[in-house]
Structures are given as C-alpha cells and as structure tokens.
Amino acid sequence: MEQISAMMDGELDEAQMARQLARLRTEPGLQESWGTFHVIGDALRGERRLSDTLARQVLEKLEVEPTVLAPRRTAAKRMRTYVLSAAASLSAVALVGWLAFFNSPLVPQTQIATAPPKAAPSVTAVSAPQISNVPSDGTMNEYLIAHQEYSPSTAIQGLAPYIRTVSGSQPATGR
Amino acid sequence: MKGAWSLVALGLSLPAWSAEPSGPEDGLSWLRIMASASRQLNYTGTFVYRHGNETEASRIVHFVNEAGGEFEKLETLDGPPREVIRTNDQVTCYLPSTKTILIEKRSARRFPVLFPVELTSSLTDHYEVRQTGMDRAAGYDCRIVALVPKDRLRYGHQFCAEASSGLPLRAKTFNEKGVLLESFAFTELRLGGKFDRDQVKSAYAAKSQDWKVGRSASRSTDRPGRTGWVLANELPGFRKLTESQRSIAGRQATVSHLVYSDGLAAVSVFIEPLPKTMPTRNLSHQGAVNIYVRLVSDYMVTALGEVPAETVMRIANSLEYRGGTGR
Numbered sequence A: 001m002e003q004i005s006a007m008m009d010g011e012l013d014e015a016q017m018a019r020q021l022a023r024l025r026t027e028p029g030l031q032e033s034w035g036t037f038h039v040i041g042d043a044l045r046g047e048r049r050l051s052d053t054l055a056r057q058v059l060e061k062l063e064v065e066p067t068v069l070a071p072r073r074t075a076a077k078r079m080r081t082y083v084l085s086a087a088a089s090l091s092a093v094a095l096v097g098w099l100a101f102f103n104s105p106l107v108p109q110t111q112i113a114t115a116p117p118k119a120a121p122s123v124t125a126v127s128a129p130q131i132s133n134v135p136s137d138g139t140m141n142e143y144l145i146a147h148q149e150y151s152p153s154t155a156i157q158g159l160a161p162y163i164r165t166v167s168g169s170q171p172a173t174g175r
Numbered sequence B: 001m002k003g004a005w006s007l008v009a010l011g012l013s014l015p016a017w018s019a020e021p022s023g024p025e026d027g028l029s030w031l032r033i034m035a036s037a038s039r040q041l042n043y044t045g046t047f048v049y050r051h052g053n054e055t056e057a058s059r060i061v062h063f064v065n066e067a068g069g070e071f072e073k074l075e076t077l078d079g080p081p082r083e084v085i086r087t088n089d090q091v092t093c094y095l096p097s098t099k100t101i102l103i104e105k106r107s108a109r110r111f112p113v114l115f116p117v118e119l120t121s122s123l124t125d126h127y128e129v130r131q132t133g134m135d136r137a138a139g140y141d142c143r144i145v146a147l148v149p150k151d152r153l154r155y156g157h158q159f160c161a162e163a164s165s166g167l168p169l170r171a172k173t174f175n176e177k178g179v180l181l182e183s184f185a186f187t188e189l190r191l192g193g194k195f196d197r198d199q200v201k202s203a204y205a206a207k208s209q210d211w212k213v214g215r216s217a218s219r220s221t222d223r224p225g226r227t228g229w230v231l232a233n234e235l236p237g238f239r240k241l242t243e244s245q246r247s248i249a250g251r252q253a254t255v256s257h258l259v260y261s262d263g264l265a266a267v268s269v270f271i272e273p274l275p276k277t278m279p280t281r282n283l284s285h286q287g288a289v290n291i292y293v294r295l296v297s298d299y300m301v302t303a304l305g306e307v308p309a310e311t312v313m314r315i316a317n318s319l320e321y322r323g324g325t326g327r
Helices: A004-008 A014-028 A027-047 A048-064 A073-077 A084-101 A139-147 A152-157 A162-167 B002-009 B013-019 B024-040 B309-317
Strands: B041-049 B056-063 B070-076 B082-087 B090-095 B098-103 B127-137 B140-149 B156-162 B169-174 B181-190 B210-217 B229-231 B239-247 B255-261 B265-271 B281-288 B287-298 B299-305 B319-321
Touching: A004 B024, A084 B002, A139 A162, A139 B082, A139 B090, A139 B098, A139 B210, A139 B265, A139 B287, A139 B299, A152 B024, A152 B169, A152 B265, A162 B041, A162 B090, B002 B140, B024 B127, B024 B140, B024 B156, B024 B169, B041 B265, B127 B156, B140 B169, B229 B255, B239 B287, B287 B309, B287 B319, B299 B309, B299 B319
Parallel strands: B098 B210
Antiparallel strands: B041 B056, B041 B181, B056 B070, B070 B082, B082 B090, B090 B098, B127 B140, B140 B156, B156 B169, B169 B181, B210 B239, B229 B319, B239 B255, B255 B265, B265 B299, B281 B287, B287 B299
16 A cells, blocks of 8 residues: 555555556555545545546556566656645546656667657557547637747747647548 | 567557658757647648547638747538637637637747757657658658557657658557557648738627637736645646646636646646536547646645556546635
C-alpha cells in the first residue's frame, strides 16, 4: 500500500517502479488500492468525473504494456507531497502521460527515439497517435480557433492551420 | 550522434546537411522570412493537409491590398464544404453543414506579426535549427529548415521555404519519436497576382443570413493583464505570451485565456466555470494539437497546443488560482 502511494507520488526509482507495476499487473488487491487512491484524491479535489477513468486507463495500459516503464523522475521528486491523495492523483495524471509516451524507458531526454514508427502499437485511449479525436460535439472548436490566432504556426503558415479547427466540426462525415 | 539521430528521425539525409552547413541564426532568419512572406505576398494555391491516415485538400488565396490590409480565404475541396476567411484581425469560419458561423476577433494589438525577438532569441535553447539542403515542392525550389527539439516537451518541425520569396511550401510536424504527425504541403501554387476582393469573399456571405453566429473576442484591451491564474511550475522554455479575459463563442461566462510559447509552439490555457456537459475525454487531439481537460475546484481547465500531450498535461496540472482579480 505504501509502495503504491509512493509510486503515485513519483518517489520510487526505476527498479522499484518496475517491481510495483509488475505487482499491479498480477495482484487484484493492489489494483483495487490503485483505484481507491484515485477515488480519494478525486473526492478531495472534487474531480470525480474526470479521473474516474484514469486509474482504469492505467490498468488497461498495464494489461497491454509488457515493458518496464520509466517513472517520472526529476519533476515528481520536486513535487512536495503535502497532501498524499492530491499529490497522488497529480502524479497519476503524469504517470498516464508517461505510460503513453515512454515505451522505451531508457531513451535519453535529448534524443528522439530511433525506434521505427510501428514500435508503438499501444491501444489505450491516451497514447499519442491513437488518442481519440476531439469529441465532435464542437465544444473544442471555438477554443481551437481562439488558440490558432496566437499560435506561431499561424504566423508561419497563415490560415492553413485553421483546417484543423474546421476538420473537427463535421461529425456527419464520420471522421 | 544525438543530432545525427534526430536528423534521421526527421527523415533528413545526413549528406545534404553535411554538404551545406549553416549556423542556427540563418535558420532563424529564414523563419522570420517565412512568416513575413506568408503575410505580405499575394498567392493562390492548393495545399494538402495530412494527419494520421486522413488527407484533405484545400484552396487558399492570400492578398494584401495597397493599404497593407490582409485578406485570406481557405476553402476545403474534400468532404463537406467549409470556409475560413481572414479580414485583417477577424477570422470567420463558415460551416454550411451545421449552418454555423464562428467569428474570432483579435484585439487591436496583433500577434504575431513576425516572430517577436524576445521569444525567438531563446528558441535555440530548445531546438536545433538547421538548414538541411534544398528540395522541390509544387514546382518551386525550396530550402529546408528543420527545428529539432532538444527535449520531449516539444515537437520537431521541418519547413521548406520557397527559395526566392521564402513562402513556406511545406510544413511537417514530428512527434517525440520522430513520427510524422501532420503535414501541410502546397501541390499547386501561383505566386503574385493582383488584389481581387471577390476572390477572398465567402461564397456563403449572402446565404448565411439566418445561420447561427458564435462570436469570440479578446477583451484584453478593457480588462488587461491578470486573470489570477498562474503556473506553479513553468515549463522550460515556455513563457507567458498573453493573458486575458475574453468571450468565447458558445460560452456564457467570461473565459480566462493564457498563452504560453517557446517561440515556435504555443499552448493555450482556457479556464471557465464548470459547464453543464463535460467533455467525454480528458485527453484528445486534433491533428498535432493535443487537448487536455482537467477540473480545478469549480472550474474547467482546457490546455491545448501543437505540443506533446505531456506538455499540455504538465501545464494544466501546474495551474493554480492565486487570486487578485475576478475569475
């Protein structure tokens, strides 16, 4: 239990992290704890809706993720664990990001991964090329347009990047 | 070695780079040239936008009149018709299938006219800027400028700028694994041409009288400065560009809008009171733009930008309300 909490707070080193993730994969009891931590954290922060799915996504990821995963090292260590659960759910958010984006744990920061594109066939909802598109209800289009005005890419390319914002506004096309 | 791998990851050939070495300053000045070319030139062409397995062709017309006014029109050629019109500081999207018009009006202070020096001066701290040779696009010779990120907080970019005018003919974005995320490329282009107002008018201008209209406008002029929201931990290289209270189409309440940029990529953070219906996902993307939603007490925070998901998540997660003004 303490290890789970430490893991979520980013306090474990790589080897410990790997061991805990391996345990999470195999021990149903621990999986429950993992979920419980999120519920507590969510309740404290009033965030129940959003990260309800988070713990589940991590667990789903664990099911398909055979490799050793890198913990969030430096940034997480800087973070003070003043409230366990709040910190825990923060780290969990970061962890999901890492689960999704760090398939290869030993890639140095400054090096773009040299693995071929096909090396990332993960199927969770959160990994980069596979994450689902903006829900086509149009709630993000206004934000995308508002953002585009301030984006340096608009400076370089003019109106062209706006194609993104109008692409997502066509649910009927089934894209 | 790292540099070499990055270049390989960006699909660039080493010999081309070795044969034509040049300093990062040249690359930076090409970025500025590209930015000014796309604003100041008259051009008409067709470009293809590619993301994931989707491709979409669009027609684009850009004119500058004698007074320096900027007029631009983008119309999609594939799928349902859509149009985006720029008239100086106002951008209007026409979406005929839903009979909707979205209008985005900037405050008078234009950004970015060109890359601001204070941003680009630190660009090389976070990207390797390289000119990696020549290529051809849409029948024009073009010069390749690549920006290879030095960390995982930003994407890699590669531009090919028309050799004489500097107009970007091709733009590619690569993720942290060096995989192409999206690209824009002209397939046909005519440089020059005389200003013609009709060519940059919407085909829907007359038919859209009874369409739904959503207006967004920055109110930074009347409510300058602070929103009360700050980042507890700033991300390396990302500096706050603007901060404003504003109206957003389709939203009743005033929204706080903060923009962070490393000079090339930008992340917008929007903070609004909890909406009645929440987005169904907290992490999603639109092309190379990642979108992350999180709740902070009674507010919904949306961070989005053409950066890796980790970056929007870290920015959103470090957002705090420190008070000072009305939210």
